[in-house]
Amino acid sequence: MNMCAALMLFQHAYDPQAPVHGAPWLWFSIIKILVVFTVLMVTIAYLTLAERKISAWIQDRHGPNRVGPRGLAQPLADGLKNIMKEETYPSAAYSPLFILAPVMSFIPALITFAVIPFAAPLPTRWGLVDMSIADLPVGFLYILAIASLGVYGIVLAGWSSNNKYALLGGLRSSAQMVSYEVSMGLAVVSVLLLSGNVSLSSIVSSQVKTGWYFFPLLIGFFLFLVAAFAETNRLPFDLPEAESELIAGYHTEYSSMKFSMFFIAEYSNMTTASALLTTLFFGGWAVPFWTTVNTAPWHWWKTVITLVCFMLKTGFFLFLYMWIRWTLPRFRYDQLMSVGWKVMLPIALAYLVVMAGAVLALDAAGIAPTARLGGFLPTYWTLLGVLNIVLAVLVFVVLDRGRLVSPASARVGPVELAELRAMSTRRPAPVQGD
Amino acid sequence: MAYGFVYQFLFYLFGLLGIASAAIFVTRRNPVAAALWLVNTMFCIAALYIMMDAQFVGAIQVLVYAGAIMVVFLFVVMLLNLGLPPSVADIKGKGARILALLAGLVMLAEVLVIARQKLPAELPWLPSSTNITTPITEPLFRAYLLPFEITSVLLLVAIVGAVVLAKKRS
Numbered sequence: 208m209n210m211c212a213a214l215m216l217f218q219h220a221y222d223p224q225a226p227v228h229g230a231p232w233l234w235f236s237i238i239k240i241l242v243v244f245t246v247l248m249v250t251i252a253y254l255t256l257a258e259r260k261i262s263a264w265i266q267d268r269h270g271p272n273r274v275g276p277r278g279l280a281q282p283l284a285d286g287l288k289n290i291m292k293e294e295t296y297p298s299a300a301y302s303p304l305f306i307l308a309p310v311m312s313f314i315p316a317l318i319t320f321a322v323i324p325f326a327a328p329l330p331t332r333w334g335l336v337d338m339s340i341a342d343l344p345v346g347f348l349y350i351l352a353i354a355s356l357g358v359y360g361i362v363l364a365g366w367s368s369n370n371k372y373a374l375l376g377g378l379r380s381s382a383q384m385v386s387y388e389v390s391m392g393l394a395v396v397s398v399l400l401l402s403g404n405v406s407l408s409s410i411v412s413s414q415v416k417t418g419w420y421f422f423p424l425l426i427g428f429f430l431f432l433v434a435a436f437a438e439t440n441r442l443p444f445d446l447p448e449a450e451s452e453l454i455a456g457y458h459t460e461y462s463s464m465k466f467s468m469f470f471i472a473e474y475s476n477m478t479t480a481s482a483l484l485t486t487l488f489f490g491g492w493a494v495p496f497w498t499t500v501n502t503a504p505w506h507w508w509k510t511v512i513t514l515v516c517f518m519l520k521t522g523f524f525l526f527l528y529m530w531i532r533w534t535l536p537r538f539r540y541d542q543l544m545s546v547g548w549k550v551m552l553p554i555a556l557a558y559l560v561v562m563a564g565a566v567l568a569l570d571a572a573g574i575a576p577t578a579r580l581g582g583f584l585p586t587y588w589t590l591l592g593v594l595n596i597v598l599a600v601l602v603f604v605v606l607d608r609g610r611l612v613s614p615a616s617a618r619v620g621p622v623e624l625a626e627l628r629a630m631s632t633r634r635p636a637p638v639q640g641d
Numbered sequence: 642m643a644y645g646f647v648y649q650f651l652f653y654l655f656g657l658l659g660i661a662s663a664a665i666f667v668t669r670r671n672p673v674a675a676a677l678w679l680v681n682t683m684f685c686i687a688a689l690y691i692m693m694d695a696q697f698v699g700a701i702q703v704l705v706y707a708g709a710i711m712v713v714f715l716f717v718v719m720l721l722n723l724g725l726p727p728s729v730a731d732i733k734g735k736g737a738r739i740l741a742l743l744a745g746l747v748m749l750a751e752v753l754v755i756a757r758q759k760l761p762a763e764l765p766w767l768p769s770s771t772n773i774t775t776p777i778t779e780p781l782f783r784a785y786l787l788p789f790e791i792t793s794v795l796l797l798v799a800i801v802g803a804v805v806l807a808k809k810r811s
Contacts (some may be wrong), residue, residue: 304673351700351708353703356708363677382716
């Protein structure tokens with residue numbers, strides 16, 4: 208009898224569809240921090256294996272296949288090796304910052320993931336638990352702010368090593384990251400125009416209602432993608448550690464676990480950037496064409512399905528990162544700067560003006576973001592998407608005139624072909640046994 | 642009760658850390674180390690903003706001051722002092738030191754004057770909503786649009802000035 212009353216009181220106090228609060232909130236937050244941190248670190252460890260396997264696949268090799276079944280224990284062996292190796296301290300290094308620098312690049316890289324919503328909210332007996340560590344109301348601004356701190360680790364590593372190559376790498380990276388941060392921020396403003404809010408969970412929920420943003424913001428997506436590659440120092444933007452000219456750039460003087468921390472920071476940044484691309488432009492955890500799963504009332508199986516969906520989308524972008532790394536050559540430094548300031552920034556600014564005008568015009572025409580053309584196709588989404596395709600043609604074909612985009616894919620002209628053939632006939636044939 | 646205590650503790654902790662970092666910042670001989678202590682101060686101020694529920698200002702504080710302006714500072718400081726002993730970069734003149742002291746006293750007097758001001762009894766209460774940017778953008782782009790645009794012209798002038806200065810050298 209008493210039990211029954213207590214149970215009723217209990218159920219009255221905690222509605223599974225209302226946000227969790229109080230002490231359970233604290234416990235759930237701690238659990239989420241531990242689980243997300245562990246999953247992220249294991250993912251990063253296996254990303255190093257994935258990178259090597261994918262590079263092997265692209266270059267028609269086997270890749271690491273000796274440790275464990277099909278090389279699956281390779282990350283463990285790498286981790287053990289990095290811990291056991293000797294740590295070297297250059298005698299001329301400024302040691303406080305030399306030790307601090309890997310930490311300063313490691314921590315921002317890991318804590319940016321905290322605001323990303325990775326699944327639909329989970330209803331428990333204590334209330335609805337958000338599937339992100341902290342759904343901050345400043346959402347995306349938090350990511351920009353913390354990511355902008357990551358540059359300190361790299362710059363200070365370069366400076367404190369007291370090594371010319373390391374310093375050049377550090378300076379390059381700071382110039383690069385500051386330059387591309389601007390276009391990255393501007394590209395995202397167009398997302399904020401459509402969603403009307405900076406918190407990532409509301410960006411996801413508005414994409415559930417109005418359709419994913421990659422189509423109505425096609426150019427914004429491309430700008431963000433390129434800037435994300437530059438911000439994470441991945442090829443074709445890995446100038447800070449260009450091994451052909453700078454040995455290893457900012458981490459030339461680092462060994463063992465301190466080197467490994469830079470490595471972990473890079474892969475962690477990649478993971479966050481992929482998750483962010485998913486969240487901002489590809490609907491986050493939303494499952495395509497399945498409204499039941501993406502909307503309330505929540506259930507645990509919805510959380511599981513959306514989590515898998517989020518992982519698949521993020522995994523695709525991680526694969527894209529590796530695919531591009533093993534496909535494209537590195538930019539020259541002057542090309543990098545001119546792409547950043549003379550191409551990306553003007554396009555981002557002009558695009559923002561055009562999109563703001565288009566959104567204003569659609570609002571003035573009285574088209575609601577949720578209105579659907581013929582009951583199926585979202586009107587708003589389609590109109591903006593068509594506008595973006597027109598803009599994309601303008602940017603990639605008319606404005607570019609084959610300078611940036613086509614060299615990677617275009618056919619070689621007859622004159623160039625003749626030159627290349629002449630070069631190959633001049634070169635002596637390789638001697639057997641060389 | 643417990644939450645209030647933790648809040649107070651963290652608030653004073655960040656305040657003290659900020660002041661301590663500022664003090665260390667002005668006493669360092671190595672300019673790079675000094676710049677980093679200043680970054681720490683900026684970070685503590687951002688933490689204070691966030692604890693006072695001004696999350697947007699806090700995020701912008703980190704983004705603009707710690708993430709952009711101080712990176713450029715560090716960049717310049719690193720390049721200027723390459724290969725020079727740290728003592729070269731110090732301000733040596735007595736006149737400069739006295740001027741700095743006077744400026745500091747003026748600032749201190751300002752802080753004391755501001756601290757004596759009474760706050761208006763009825764502070765505007767912002768409705769707590771999930772959208773953090775609206776309370777800032779509404780006045781910025783409606784009531785105070787003209788001052789806002791004039792500020793942007795000021796920034797434009799600064800950019801043009803920087804370009805002119807850079808062109809003169811070559």
